Amino acid sequence: MKNFKKLSYLFFALIIGLMLSCQGPEGPQGPPGTANVIYSDWITPTWSEDNFYGTKVQKYDISENELTQDVFDHGVVLVYWKNYANDVWQLPTIADILYFDFKIRVNHVILYYFLKDNTNNTPFVIPSSNKFRYVIIPGGQHASNSSKQSILEHLSQEGVDVKNYYDVCAYYKIEP
Numbered sequence: 001m002k003n004f005k006k007l008s009y010l011f012f013a014l015i016i017g018l019m020l021s022c023q024g025p026e027g028p029q030g031p032p033g034t035a036n037v038i039y040s041d042w043i044t045p046t047w048s049e050d051n052f053y054g055t056k057v058q059k060y061d062i063s064e065n066e067l068t069q070d071v072f073d074h075g076v077v078l079v080y081w082k083n084y085a086n087d088v089w090q091l092p093t094i095a096d097i098l099y100f101d102f103k104i105r106v107n108h109v110i111l112y113y114f115l116k117d118n119t120n121n122t123p124f125v126i127p128s129s130n131k132f133r134y135v136i137i138p139g140g141q142h143a144s145n146s147s148k149q150s151i152l153e154h155l156s157q158e159g160v161d162v163k164n165y166y167d168v169c170a171y172y173k174i175e176p
Helices: 002-020 069-074 147-159 163-174
Strands: 047-052 055-063 078-084 088-090 093-095 097-107 110-117 129-139
Touching: 047 110, 078 097, 078 110, 078 147, 088 093, 088 163, 129 163
Parallel strands: none
Antiparallel strands: 047 055, 055 110, 078 088, 078 129, 093 097, 097 110
């Protein structure tokens, strides 16, 4: 009976040892991806006339529920324009006689453009071959106390030029 007790303890210790040995070392960190990044499809806006700080503009308001107060306060929103020749530019930008820009509000990305000479004439509607896309980078993924600036600094340190759409796509694994 004494041998049975010793054998039982030995068997129990062996089982515990086997269970603990199933855990291996932690693997290497995987490449960054789009886990927290939100991005739109390419959008062809239906523009409407508006007045922006006394200047006549063409405007398009996009509803985006992922653009929360937290993203507004701590994240980064990048907006890109693809013209008829498939050249991609980060907003704000100037193209010929037009100035393109955007503003954000909670749940909204608002695109607009106006004549850069500021003549206050209503700008013409650009062709539908012009498309826009936004990328939302929430705060908190690059630093524990992140801010817009810390996200941009992190991207810069990683060699990502946020003005270069294809750099951003490659870094976040977004299909251009």
